[in-house]
Amino acid sequence: MSSSLIHKSQFGEIKVGNFYRPLFCYTLDNSTMTVDLLEYGATISSIKLPDPQGKKTDIVLGFGNLPSYMSDYNPYFGGIIGRVCNRISNGSFTIGKKLYTVATNNPPNTLHGGYHGLDKKIWDVEVLDDKVVFSCMSYHMEEGFPGCVEFTATYELTAGNELKLDMRAKTTHATPINLTSHSYFNLAGHETGWQGIKDHDLRINADKYTPMDENLIPTGEVMPVKGTQFDIRNRKNLGLVISRSSMGYDCNYCINGEGMRFCARAFHKKSGRVLEVYSDQPGMQFYTGYYLNNIPGKNRAVYNRYSGFCFETQNYPNAINTPTFPNCILEPGEEYCHLVTYKFTFDTPKPSVA
Secondary structure (H helix, E strand, O other): OOOEEEEEEEEEEEEEEOEEEEEEEEEEEEOOOOEEEEEEEOOOEEEEEOOOOOOEEEEEEEOHHHHHHOOOOOOOOOOOOOOOOEHHHHEEEEOOOOOEEOOEEEEEEEOOOOOOOHHHHHHHEEEOOEEEEEEEEOOHHHOOOOOOOEEEEEEEEEOOOOOEEEEEEEOOOEEEEEEOOOEEEOOOOOOHHHHOOOEEEOOOOOOOEEEOOOOEOOOOOOOEEOOOOOOOOOEEEEEHHHHOOOOOEEEEEOOOOOOEEEEEEEEOOOOOEEEEEEEEEEEEEEEEEEEEOOOOOOHHHHEEEOOEEEEEEEOOOOHHHHOOOOOOOOOOOEEEEEEEEEEEEEOOOOOOOO
16 A cells, blocks of 8 residues: 655756756655655665654665766666666677677676666656656667667555565567666665664575676576575674675575565664565675775765665576576567565664674
8 A cells, every 4th residue: 555645856957958957856755754766767865764763864875966876986876777787797698699799887797787777867757646657768789788678667655664666678679687776775874884784683585695706797506505604594783794704795695485575684773773675586686885985975974885785686697698597588578577675664672693
């Protein structure tokens, strides 16, 4: 059930030819929490969530102005990522007998759709009752990808503090599609950095993961997490598990089960805020922000290493070049569908396990 109101406000403007066009922010408000969405990248720019005493805090990293979102130092804050999120090895793949070469913006690989992925597009917007529907087009051979692809991303905030995201795509030619939402969360507050992150407990519903090489490309194996640093099946303190790794986490987990199911849970012990993620995708990238470095954020915040974490539901990385991974090729006449729900609740502190 949804009961959120939607407010529209100008966030900035962009030059189109000799004119300036305003860009807007759409705020979903269910009277308990608010979610801000931008036309630029169909981006989640703010989620304000109360603690049990009613104090609202913004719990996602982001910027306060459009130029920052459009800058080179934006680490994909809150955007819809595609056509293919994560990495494609050596910037190439084959469909049928045809070899395609795509942008290598993360040499020697392609990262998050190339130089001008979906997170850098101005999306069209339609407000339908209590939903905001973003849509955009990616044209044939854009960034090297085949097919003219129509994308939609529909956001809905329910009365039960669930932010639902429905991502879809249709294509004119066979093409790889793997979308994700790239919000960086910090339930202590976006500005609290490592001090806030280390007070989180975490659990990930995955018995297996995909090991990677030195370029963060999966080796093609699917390995058990048992006995490794990647085993977060039982509740563990996020600060401790990050401290025991050399670069934090940037790993794809193979989520247990099929269909719409529980992926992960994060709990901030001091505020009692809880985030649970549910998705219908086979994988989820867990990233703890190792590469954040002195980024000037909203409200004068500065984001450094381990200032936020990402739960990026997805197909397995580099699936287009790994036949044993789940298929990522969308054919004409088919529809790609990716559902994810971010559920926000409250809990009371409990002992955590290192």
